[in-house]
Amino acid sequence: SSGINAEWPLRPGFEMAAAVKKFVPLFDRVLVSRVAAATKSKGGIMLPESSVKKQNEGEVVAVGEGIRNADGDVIPNAVAVGDKVLLPEYGGTKIILDDEEFVLVRDSEILGRFSE
Numbered sequence: 001s002s003g004i005n006a007e008w009p010l011r012p013g014f015e016m017a018a019a020v021k022k023f024v025p026l027f028d029r030v031l032v033s034r035v036a037a038a039t040k041s042k043g044g045i046m047l048p049e050s051s052v053k054k055q056n057e058g059e060v061v062a063v064g065e066g067i068r069n070a071d072g073d074v075i076p077n078a079v080a081v082g083d084k085v086l087l088p089e090y091g092g093t094k095i096i097l098d099d100e101e102f103v104l105v106r107d108s109e110i111l112g113r114f115s116e
Helices: 018-022
Strands: 027-033 057-063 085-088 094-098 100-106 112-114
Touching: none
Parallel strands: none
Antiparallel strands: 027 057, 027 100, 057 085, 085 112, 094 100
């Protein structure tokens, strides 16, 4: 398994880019697509881009095989493709694949996973 689930919808109308399908994170790295920030207030007012905060929530789109311990055994990542996760405010590496922005983080940097 490549660790990529192309059927899981990230957002309405989103289709997994071919470049994302070919990108496989190494070791304990996880590729996350951030949730799009709200552009309207609860009252229906359009918000300017400068006032929209960066979202710390995202969805895992690809995972590495895991990290090796001292004995050489692979310790799998705690998250899987399709998991909704909470990311730290800072950290990770911004990656742009086919005009879509993703964040590459270590499994240990992910703060939590949302249950459904």
